[in-house]
Amino acid sequence: MAASTKTNLSISSVHDDHSQYKATWTQRAWFASGCATVLISLAKSMLILTAGAPTGPRTLLHLTMAALLGHLLADLSSGIYHWALDNYGSAETPVFGSQIESSQAHHQCPSEITKFETGGIVYVVAGVVTAAFLPVNLFSNDPIFLSFVGVLTGFVLFTLKIHAWSHTPRRELPPLVAALQDAGVLLRWSQHAAHHQPPF
Ligand SMILES: [Zn+2]
Ligand SMILES: [Zn+2]
Incomplete structure (x- = not known):
């Protein structure tokens, strides 16, 4: 009887340990709305470009620059935000x-x-992305600007997931993520390791 009770407690605690890592349906809904916001930016940009005058090298150059700027700004802003969270304030x-x-x-x-x-770690950022950029998607008809917004919000939305991937053993990474880490598009452990030394 005592052994049975102990087993039930063990099963219960294992269940609790796993359940604390699962996202709630509300968190998943915010994650989905963030993804939808990013996809609307990119899809609207492509639709405007394909429906308008033929695109030339100049348009492709502007699209490339918009994507690079979106990636750089997401990297810079998430880095500054992380640095601020690490160094200022407390749980109160x-x-x-x-x-x-x-x-x-x-x-620690x-x-x-x-x-x-994923939804359990990105939902706060997803909420901010949705609230701040869904109106931009509705009102902007500039395809270059919408591409910039799509790339920026895409990387910002996945900032914490990209961070989590940098801590994931390489054999467990999706092949595309490993390739993007190798290409320097996503943060990799060799770049992030120095941050895990004091003073962080
Ligand atoms: Zn840190
Ligand atoms: Zn880290």
Whole structure:
């Protein structure tokens, strides 16, 4: 009887351990709305370009520059935001308290981030992306600007997932992610490792 109770407790605690990494349906809904916002930017840009006058090398150059600028700005802004969370405030700080606590706890237990379902780590950013950029999608008809917004919000939306992938053993990464890490498009462990040394 005692053994049976102990087994039930063990099963219960294993279940709890797994369930804490699962996203709620609300978090998944925010993740989906963030993805939809990014896809609308990119799709609307392509639709305007294909429906309009034939595109030449000049348009392709502008699209490339817009994508590069979106990637650079996402990298820079997420880096500054992470640095601020690591160095200022505490769990009691209004609005940002839980993010500051998570960011600083990540230094104590770096691989924990790899266990979470994607929606459970990106939902806050997804909410911001949706609120700030869905109106932009509705009102802008500039295909170059919409491409810039699509790439920027795409990388911003997946910032924490990209961070989690940098902590994931290479054999467990999707092949496309590993290739993008090798190409320098996504953060890789060799680049991120220095950050996990004091003073972070
Ligand atoms: Zn950090
Ligand atoms: Zn890290």
